Amino acid sequence: MQENLFKWFYQIRQYRFVDLTQQTLTRLFPFAIIGSFLSAFRKTVLDDEGFVNNVFNIPDILPKYDVLNHYFQNLTHLTLGILGILAAYYMAELTVRKYSHRIYQAGITSAVAYVLVFNPANLVKGHMQLAALTRYTGMRGLLVGLIFGYLVGSIFGRVARWGQKHDRHADNVNNYGMIGVVALVLAGGLVLNVGLNALVKFTPITNGIETVVSTLQRGTFGMTLLGTIVTTGLRWVGLSGPFEFDNSFTSPTANANLMFALKHHSPWQVPNPFTEESLYDSFGLFGGVGGILALGVAILLFSNNRKQRATSHISMLPTIFGSGQGLMIGLPVLFNPIYLLPFVLVPTVNVCLGALLICCKAMPPSIYPVPIGTPGPLIAFIGSGGNFVALLAGIGMFIIDVLIYIPFVKLDKRIQTRLNERH
Amino acid sequence: MVKKRIRAIIGIVVCAILILVLAIPAYSWTKMNINELDRFYNSKLSPVILIPGSSATNNRFDGMVADINQNAPVQHSLIKVKVWNDGRITIDGKKLKNDNEPFIVVGFENNHDGYKNIKEQSKMFNAAFAMLQNKYEFNNYKGIGHSNGGLVYTDFLERYAKNYPEVKIKKLLTMGTPFNFEETSIHNRTQMLSDFIKHKKQLPKDLTVYALAGTKTYTSDGIVPEESVRAGKYIYQNQVKDYTEITVTGSDAEHSDLPENDEVISTVTQRILAKPQPQNGTTADDGSVVTHKDSKEK
Numbered sequence: 001m002q003e004n005l006f007k008w009f010y011q012i013r014q015y016r017f018v019d020l021t022q023q024t025l026t027r028l029f030p031f032a033i034i035g036s037f038l039s040a041f042r043k044t045v046l047d048d049e050g051f052v053n054n055v056f057n058i059p060d061i062l063p064k065y066d067v068l069n070h071y072f073q074n075l076t077h078l079t080l081g082i083l084g085i086l087a088a089y090y091m092a093e094l095t096v097r098k099y100s101h102r103i104y105q106a107g108i109t110s111a112v113a114y115v116l117v118f119n120p121a122n123l124v125k126g127h128m129q130l131a132a133l134t135r136y137t138g139m140r141g142l143l144v145g146l147i148f149g150y151l152v153g154s155i156f157g158r159v160a161r162w163g164q165k166h167d168r169h170a171d172n173v174n175n176y177g178m179i180g181v182v183a184l185v186l187a188g189g190l191v192l193n194v195g196l197n198a199l200v201k202f203t204p205i206t207n208g209i210e211t212v213v214s215t216l217q218r219g220t221f222g223m224t225l226l227g228t229i230v231t232t233g234l235r236w237v238g239l240s241g242p243f244e245f246d247n248s249f250t251s252p253t254a255n256a257n258l259m260f261a262l263k264h265h266s267p268w269q270v271p272n273p274f275t276e277e278s279l280y281d282s283f284g285l286f287g288g289v290g291g292i293l294a295l296g297v298a299i300l301l302f303s304n305n306r307k308q309r310a311t312s313h314i315s316m317l318p319t320i321f322g323s324g325q326g327l328m329i330g331l332p333v334l335f336n337p338i339y340l341l342p343f344v345l346v347p348t349v350n351v352c353l354g355a356l357l358i359c360c361k362a363m364p365p366s367i368y369p370v371p372i373g374t375p376g377p378l379i380a381f382i383g384s385g386g387n388f389v390a391l392l393a394g395i396g397m398f399i400i401d402v403l404i405y406i407p408f409v410k411l412d413k414r415i416q417t418r419l420n421e422r423h
Numbered sequence: 424m425v426k427k428r429i430r431a432i433i434g435i436v437v438c439a440i441l442i443l444v445l446a447i448p449a450y451s452w453t454k455m456n457i458n459e460l461d462r463f464y465n466s467k468l469s470p471v472i473l474i475p476g477s478s479a480t481n482n483r484f485d486g487m488v489a490d491i492n493q494n495a496p497v498q499h500s501l502i503k504v505k506v507w508n509d510g511r512i513t514i515d516g517k518k519l520k521n522d523n524e525p526f527i528v529v530g531f532e533n534n535h536d537g538y539k540n541i542k543e544q545s546k547m548f549n550a551a552f553a554m555l556q557n558k559y560e561f562n563n564y565k566g567i568g569h570s571n572g573g574l575v576y577t578d579f580l581e582r583y584a585k586n587y588p589e590v591k592i593k594k595l596l597t598m599g600t601p602f603n604f605e606e607t608s609i610h611n612r613t614q615m616l617s618d619f620i621k622h623k624k625q626l627p628k629d630l631t632v633y634a635l636a637g638t639k640t641y642t643s644d645g646i647v648p649e650e651s652v653r654a655g656k657y658i659y660q661n662q663v664k665d666y667t668e669i670t671v672t673g674s675d676a677e678h679s680d681l682p683e684n685d686e687v688i689s690t691v692t693q694r695i696l697a698k699p700q701p702q703n704g705t706t707a708d709d710g711s712v713v714t715h716k717d718s719k720e721k
Contacts, residue, residue: 055445055452262457262464300431308426313434320438368457374449382453391446397694 006051010415013336014348016172021146024090025332028083030328033314035079039325040318042072051321051371077138080325084141087150088114095153100160103342109182110152114145115191117196141323142162142238142334152185213242218223219253221279221355228280228351238334243284251276257367258379261374267364267385274355278365282383282390283354284347286376288324291346293376294401295339298409301402305416321373338412346401353397354380362388426490446531446684459560461556468561469697471499476599477540481505483509483569487682488526491692500525504555506547507532512554524565524696527555538604538615541571542601549586552579556590561599565695566595569682571648573600573614573634577658580630594695596633598681599645602654609654619658630663633694635687637676646678 012018037401044052046069052058058065092110096103118136136144159181165186200206216227231241254277257270272278287293296312296319315326333339358365366383374382377394384390459699475483481503488501502516502525517527522574529551531544555561568576583590603609603616612620638643649670659666669718675684 051449055448078627258460261465265461297435300435301428308603309431316438320442362558368453375445377442378446378449381446382449385457386450386453401471 006411006414007058009266009337009411010418011118013415013419015261017150018335019030019178020091020150022332023086023094025147025313025329025334027090027161028086029095029311029326029330031079031083033318033326035076035083036315036318036323036325039076040321040373043078043323044321044371046072047330047372049372051374054133055373056252062079071224072290081138083139083329084118084145085111085114085138088152091146091149092153092156093149093151096157096160098166099157101194103156103160103178105128105182106153106156107149107321109156109185110149113152113185114148115187116189117192118144118194120361121373136348137327139328140238142241142377144239156181166326167332189386214251217251217253217276219251219257219275219276224276224279224355225273225351227276228284228347229344231280232284232290232347232353233340236334236340236343240263240320243280254278257365258369261367267367268361269399270367273358275320275367275401277383278367278371279351279354280347281379283321283350283394285351285379286401287319288328288344289323289347290339290343290403291376291398291401292324292327292331292343293319294334294346295331295333295342295357295405295409296324298402298405299331302406302409303413308412322376323373336412338408338415340406342408346404350397351401354393357389358395363387363393431585445612448470463560463562463589466560466562467523468525468559469523469561469563469565470525470527470555470561471565471567471695472552472555473526473689474544474556474569474572474575475528475530475534475569476568476572477516477534477536479530479569480535481528484526484528484531484567484682487688487691490683490688491696494692497521497523502527504529504551506530506531506551509683510550512551514554515557518559519610520591530544536571538613541578541615544575545572546581548575548579549583552583552587555710556587562589563591564592565593567598567695568595568600569690570600570678573597573655574602577619580626580627581619584627585625590626591625592630594633595634596630596691598635599637599644599652599678600634600655600685601645601651601652602658604665605648605651606654607642607648607650609657610651616654616657623658623662626659626662631667632659632663633657633667633669633690635669635671635690637678637684638670638672638682643679644676644681 013022030390041051044050045058045116046064046065047053050058053065062068082374089107089111092357093107096106098211109167115137118141130324158176159177163177189255216230218225227243229242231243234241253272253275257267257272257275260270261267284291287296296316299305299312303312311330312327315324315330328334331339333343357363363380365389366380368383368385370379370383377398381387381391442496473484475481488499492498498519500517500519500522502514502518504527505513505515506529507513513555526721529548531547533540533547566576575607576597577600578594579673580595602619603611604613606613629636632655634652636649637647639645642649653668656666656668669690671681671684671686672684675681681687
């Protein structure tokens with residue numbers, strides 16, 4: 001079984017797209033790690049909803065914190081928020097190298113065209129807001145950026161190769177032919193942008209997505225479990241899922257829970273004990289999606305790989321406060337088939353264990369507001385109104401998560417060794 | 424390697440201790456936060472917040488509140504707030520203990536007429552409102568605006584009320600409010616009315632509005648043209664839940680007398696305040712005819 005898995009993973013690693021993806025992610029890592037530090041600091045300390053901000057009453061200590069918050073917000077947008085664009089850039093650069101080393105425009109054209117595709121409609125008016133940029137240009141646009149970069153790189157490469165075949169003066173192709181390719185790619189980006197805007201505007205696609213999300217947020221155990229699996233699966237390929245822990249208590253079920261608890265002065269008997277907030281947000285996210293903090297700990301304990309250990313070391317602090325982008329991109333976890341299974345399994349197991357404990361009345365569901373950037377094992381503790389069983393459950397589940405990740409860390413170690421032997 | 428692993432274990436233990444130490448302040452924070460939420464959601468307080476018209480001070484409603492209190496089973500408190508041009512907010516008066524519907528009058532140092540001043544006043548009102556909400560932690564309130572006070576309210580509801588999604592305005596009473604300033608015809612829309620109509624989608628959907636018009640002649644209450652008061656329908660009608668026009672005539676129906684008008688006072692007690700005060704001669708819930716002995720003695 002393990003041997004088969006090993007062979008399968010090893011084979012996937014051989015694919016060109018996968019290989020280029022890994023190389024691209026390595027180049028993104030500095031941005032991801034700086035961004036994750038900025039983001040963790042901003043979210044916990046400077047944000048009005050942040051953990052440290054609330055618990056240690058930052059507005060009293062640092063009255064001008066909101067000005068700083070704006071700066072940090074912009075800096076975060078310009079690091080984490082452009083990961084998708086950077087992915088399009090590096091991917092195109094790396095892809096085109098296979099064809100020719102003398103094409104210099106592929107990366108930057110890809111990046112500009114990518115911004116063009118996903119810029120919001122109000123770019124037409126001549127101004128674009130940073131926040132609007134980050135929806136597909138950031139972490140959650142990674143897959144799209146990679147595919148886009150790959151396509152653009154291939155177009156550039158193929159045109160160059162075709163030119164070299166049909167024209168003896170290859171320099172002409174590189175200098176003048178490239179004008180046509182750049183224009184073509186940019187025009188393609190514009191057409192895609194218009195097409196996407198029309199798609200959103202004239203088809204019920206947004207409504208469809210909203211319906212799916214609200215169905216998954218209905219608050220039954222089955223739906224929450226499904227939502228957990230779908231969300232983590234999508235996040236593994238660098239897309240966003242239905243459950244996002246950005247602003248708590250947006251779903252009507254969570255709101256109903258809170259109202260009920262406040263009315264009866266107790267969180268025990270709420271109408272929907274198995275919501276996204278009480279299960280997924282409380283136990284499925286330890287330091288980011290997929291219980292990534294547990295992976296960091298497993299690597300520090302069991303990996304010999306110098307690069308992986310260094311990555312875990314440097315990423316540990318922001319990951320504790322919920323910004324696990326460093327680990328996701330640095331190891332990498334994204335698109336890495338070895339980690340797909342535990343990445344989805346860990347939150348699923350946690351959600352099931354949490355539901356079991358709530359079901360046995362061992363602890364109340366966490367239904368109270370939890371500040372953003374709260375360290376993973378404390379989320380359920382705060383959300384349940386300071387229930388100590390919930391704290392113990394958080395710590396216990398974290399240990400289980402580390403145990404789940406350990407065999408996969410060891411498997412990864414073997415594959416790395418094999419890959420290194422080959423190179 | 425062993426050395427490295429020991430270092431890793433030490434690091435992880437330090438992190439674990441850090442998290443557990445954080446659990447202590449986190450515990451007291453969540454307890455405090457829940458307490459605060461509890462107080463807010465279970466608050467029975469529902470103040471009536473009043474804005475006087477231009478050139479008036481926050482003593483404008485003294486007579487009205489005194490009249491209402493004459494027949495009220497529980498005395499309503501009268502709290503006066505003043506917003507100064509330098510941003511200071513002063514508060515005068517205290518909330519009585521058993522009173523869940525205190526009257527809070529918000530006046531402004533800059534109490535001049537004109538659209539520019541109205542906008543400034545609604546910004547000042549927003550500051551006062553934030554302060555009041557913080558202090559009294561109410562989750563719903565009622566509004567009364569006399570004359571330009573109704574304009575300040577409209578501007579506040581369209582531009583600032585969305586900052587308080589949890590605090591609902593239940594009812595709004597405007598008295599002789601010139602939604603189209605001095606214009607006697609709706610065909611001459613002022614900039615202000617156009618702006619109000621343009622942003623009317625921002626108004627709360629579940630709000631009940633009473634627009635009360637006074638009379639002196641057939642077309643005016645002495646100061647504000649009736650057409651200008653009626654222009655309110657272009658803002659509120661079909662936008663809020665209910666929009667009711669009321670016209671009072673007879674004594675005390677002139678613009679400046681409106682707050683003391685008997686009909687206005689009974690409108691406030693019956694429609695704005697939560698529990699309608701049974702009036703003499705009306706039928707109470709149990710079918711008996713209400714008579715107030717004490718009110719006659721006074």
